[in-house]
Amino acid sequence: MNGLSFSVFRKELKDHLRDRRSVLTSLMWPLIGPVVFMVMFNLLASWYRQDRPLALPVVGREHAPSLMAFLERYGAQLEEAPADYESRIRAGSLDAVLVVPDDYAEAYSAGRTAEVQLVVDSSRQSARQSVLRARRLLEAYAHMLGNQRLYARGVSPDLAIPVRVQEADLSTPERTAAGLLNMVPLFLVIAAFAGGMQVASDAMAGERERGSLEPLLLNPAPRSAVVTGKWLATVVMAVAAVLITLVGYMLVVRRVPLEDLGVKARFDAPAALGMAAAVLPLALAASAVQVWVSTYARSFKEAQTYLSLLMVVPMLPGMVLALSPLQPKMWMFAVPVLGQEVLAGEVMRGEPLGALPFLIAGASSILLTVLSLAVTARLLSQERIVFGRG
Numbered sequence: 001m002n003g004l005s006f007s008v009f010r011k012e013l014k015d016h017l018r019d020r021r022s023v024l025t026s027l028m029w030p031l032i033g034p035v036v037f038m039v040m041f042n043l044l045a046s047w048y049r050q051d052r053p054l055a056l057p058v059v060g061r062e063h064a065p066s067l068m069a070f071l072e073r074y075g076a077q078l079e080e081a082p083a084d085y086e087s088r089i090r091a092g093s094l095d096a097v098l099v100v101p102d103d104y105a106e107a108y109s110a111g112r113t114a115e116v117q118l119v120v121d122s123s124r125q126s127a128r129q130s131v132l133r134a135r136r137l138l139e140a141y142a143h144m145l146g147n148q149r150l151y152a153r154g155v156s157p158d159l160a161i162p163v164r165v166q167e168a169d170l171s172t173p174e175r176t177a178a179g180l181l182n183m184v185p186l187f188l189v190i191a192a193f194a195g196g197m198q199v200a201s202d203a204m205a206g207e208r209e210r211g212s213l214e215p216l217l218l219n220p221a222p223r224s225a226v227v228t229g230k231w232l233a234t235v236v237m238a239v240a241a242v243l244i245t246l247v248g249y250m251l252v253v254r255r256v257p258l259e260d261l262g263v264k265a266r267f268d269a270p271a272a273l274g275m276a277a278a279v280l281p282l283a284l285a286a287s288a289v290q291v292w293v294s295t296y297a298r299s300f301k302e303a304q305t306y307l308s309l310l311m312v313v314p315m316l317p318g319m320v321l322a323l324s325p326l327q328p329k330m331w332m333f334a335v336p337v338l339g340q341e342v343l344a345g346e347v348m349r350g351e352p353l354g355a356l357p358f359l360i361a362g363a364s365s366i367l368l369t370v371l372s373l374a375v376t377a378r379l380l381s382q383e384r385i386v387f388g389r390g
Helices: 003-018 020-048 065-073 085-091 104-109 125-152 173-180 183-194 197-210 213-218 223-255 269-296 300-310 312-323 330-334 338-348 356-379
Strands: 054-059 076-080 096-099 117-120
Touching: 003 020, 003 197, 003 223, 020 183, 020 197, 020 223, 054 125, 065 076, 065 125, 085 096, 085 117, 096 125, 117 125, 183 223, 183 269, 183 312, 183 338, 197 223, 197 269, 197 300, 223 269, 223 356, 269 300, 269 338, 269 356, 300 312, 312 338, 330 338, 330 356, 338 356
Parallel strands: 054 076, 054 096
Antiparallel strands: 096 117
């Protein structure tokens, strides 16, 4: 950085820091991801807690005393179901109701299949864990009763299971956690774009609207020095946003009860450094592209509109990776945004990557940065850009 670029950088950063409201807005964006993460996973953990008592209202419990004893022995809290249990299930005040029909005892005593009904509302996410626990208890009772009937007839229950499937899970705790924490790379990349958006809008379109861009360009400084100084001010805010988001996730992951979801997350300093090394080079490219796009805008509001639309760029690959994870290929790391999100996701999974993917992703971001800054410097040599405000 030469002296001219540093002077422009210092001027832009000082102007931005004077606007307290704009600074607070820029720093609040990075906190959205950790806050959403904390609220969502605390809510999920409250739904899926295994130590929460299973309250199961029953209709006709007197018809199946052995089934009721089995359910109570394994932790179910049985109670009489209200008469309007169907409407209460739809309203969400009840998770599930077990209905034992009048002919249950007759079919049970005759050795036939006795049916029971589990009334649920499958559209309610909060009731899913309770329904699953109730279904597992009923299936365990049916399995035990079937084995007893086979033993009573001198038949081994193994004859009814010609093939038993045993699953060997090779996943590590980091890989399992990465499946739930796949939003972290997306919000880190969004922070790289959102952090410098205010500075990029004001540095180019704002000065153009106020008419202060022409006096700045009259100084004996190359256009490239002016662009570099404005870009560096944008980079500082973008890097700060990424680091704030990363620290926010590190603090939140330690406080969210992921163990209640059966997940053991490892988000320690080495993982955070790896994700920072993956995403921070993108802050250089994102800031350069934002300064470039803002140069075309005639006003601050117009620049904000353009840059808001630019935010779609990190969201598209992030949503694709979240809904349908891709097998990482080396060429993906050379695509800006996609490469950073794939790389950050692999770091979170604890995969041994080596230095090459980081170098490829960083080189592609630097190439995009240089190209954007060069185009922006050429645009400042055009009269329609410098003097066009209408």
